[in-house]
Amino acid sequence: MAARVRSATHAVIASDLGETVLFVSHGGPIRTILAEALDIPLRNLFPIAQRYGAVNRIRFDAGLPTVEVINAVDCSWPVG
Numbered sequence: 001m002a003a004r005v006r007s008a009t010h011a012v013i014a015s016d017l018g019e020t021v022l023f024v025s026h027g028g029p030i031r032t033i034l035a036e037a038l039d040i041p042l043r044n045l046f047p048i049a050q051r052y053g054a055v056n057r058i059r060f061d062a063g064l065p066t067v068e069v070i071n072a073v074d075c076s077w078p079v080g
Helices: 001-015 027-037
Strands: 055-061 064-072
Touching: 001 027, 027 055, 027 064
Parallel strands: none
Antiparallel strands: 055 064
């Protein structure tokens, strides 16, 4: 699963859309993306809390991730 998630995520990042992209998924794939962005080994993936319907925000500039929000349920910030 992790290899598929990484491949898809890298493809979107490499396309350099210059736009906001939304991934909707289960906790495992979302944790995989967060673990890679935070340089956390996959074996430490499940301690990353993910509530049902939570939002995570990662900004990629020149392919480099900045994790801005993790596990939020109040999404009142502006998009973009």
